[in-house]
Amino acid sequence: MRKTISWSIGIYFIYVLFIIWYLFYFADTSIPKEFKGTSADPETFLTPREWMLSEQYSQMKNLLFFLAIPYDWLIYIVILVLGLSRKFQDWAKATTKWSALQTVVYLFWLSSLVTVFTLPLSFIAYRLAKEYGINTQTFSHWLKDEIINFWVNYVLMVIIVSVLYWLIRKFEKRWWLYAWLLSIPFIVFLTFIQPVVIDPLYNDFYPLRDKELETKILALAEQANIPAEHVFEVNMSEKTNALNAYVTGIGPNSRIVLWDTTLERLQEDEILFIMAHEMGHYVMKHIYWGVAGYVLLILIGLYATNKLMKWIIQRWGACLHIKNIKELNSLPLFLLLISLLSFSASPLVNAVSRYEEHAADQYAIELTKNTEAAVSAFQELTRAGLSQVNPPYLVKIFRYGHPTILERIVFLNTYE
Structure with missing residues (x-):
């Protein structure tokens, strides 16, 4: 032993x-x-x-x-x-x-x-x-x-x-x-x-509050033939200063999520690129x-x-x-x-x-x-x-x- x-x-x-x-x-x-x-x-x-x-x-x-x-x-x-x-x-x-x-x-x-x-x-x-x-x-x-x-x-x-x-x-x-x-x-x-059971145990998720930006993101999604209705943001600023966005879930529970730190630190065209990247994951399954x-x-x-x-x-x-x-x-x-x-x-x-x-x-x-x-x-x-x-x-x-x-x-x- x-x-x-x-x-x-x-x-x-x-x-x-x-x-x-x-x-x-x-x-x-x-x-x-x-x-x-x-x-x-x-x-x-x-x-x-x-x-x-x-x-x-x-x-x-x-x-x-x-x-x-x-x-x-x-x-x-x-x-x-x-x-x-x-x-x-x-x-x-x-x-x-x-x-x-x-x-x-x-x-x-x-x-x-x-x-x-x-x-x-x-x-x-x-x-x-x-x-x-x-x-x-x-x-x-x-x-x-x-x-x-x-x-x-x-x-x-x-x-x-x-x-x-x-x-x-x-x-x-x-x-x-x-x-x-x-x-x-x-x-x-x-x-x-x-996305609907486990993730909310750690953070609060809600539809993107900047409706003008959401409109542009949804227009980008339409251009990519993605049937998206909402983009979600999550309050990560109380935990980190890092930036991130991701796609999670499958089927009707799939979500495109933006950290609020990303919204605060990136310009609009930079955010649109990040969103297009996440849409690429969705399109390519x-x-x-x-x-x-x-x-x-x-x-x-x-x-x-x-x-x-x-x-x-x-x-x-x-x-x-x-x-x-x-x-x-x-x-x-x-x-x-x-x-x-x-x-x-x-x-x-x-x-x-x-x-x-x-x-x-x-x-x-x-x-x-x-x-x-x-x-x-x-x-x-x-x-x-x-x-x-x-x-x-x-x-x-x-x-x-x-x-x-x-x-x-x-x-x-x-x-x-």
Whole structure:
């Protein structure tokens, strides 16, 4: 037990040193010579202080990202090796004889413990964004969001885990296939209700109050053959100074949403470009393609997880205090493998997302015919979010679902 934990902590420590070396000493984030002096060069649209702050903030934010994910893996390993997952299962069985309620009790203990250990990193991320002027939330509002997030995830986990382990116990050889089949309507349902049930738990949404701007946006939507009746804005200024807009939901619940910070800091023609970009996602059905892609990845992930769990339990089950895959205390191993596989697949997922975002940029330019507004919009996005114009390669492939600001502005400058 001590050997397993020592090796895990040692590997994590070496990984941390590598990430620090890579982000702070090795990675080159300077602008290539051929783009010096162009509108893609941050020296042309950021003050020296803004450029320095964007580099500092991005480095720290990237460091937290790369530390947080394997830190979760380390937590799951320690929970398994110390036998805590087995104890949680025993407590659940001692509390009630009902299998469904045992899952409720077990997940409460597991979720609470994981939250206790991950909350410090979340707080550091909050304080970092606060110090650099990105986050505007008070501590009480931040804590409220964390509590809401805990209970939303907990309720979803109870539903998913209850069904998952019922399938494992009933169909040990093919549980992954049946779980995948059930995941399809579940994902579609969540995507459908997210704009009207989940998102309003965190923020207030309402139709765009600037009716003159809404008229212009709806005229743009009509030009794109989109049957839109409203554009929604959300009060994000009480939480952040960053800018954003997005498309969410499917079917009649689909929405185009603007952050109020975007409305406050961007000019009208810049907002129209942003809206045209989001309309591009709608026209090209990127949300539907995204759902289909995730469904395919879930199939591959569940199949691989089934194989890996059985192999790991057969070889190291005694060390992990797991007798077979049917036991509820094997859940941390399931979550560990799912997280590992998700992280491994993230470069592919992000590459597809960057392709879609580039296609939406091109669509927006073809619709608005205004490259100057597009360039200035991206420059303001950089300034407001203190984003790196040219992030390190590893950061790009593991974190960026959008092309970099450098790539987006260079494309606009060369677009014909």
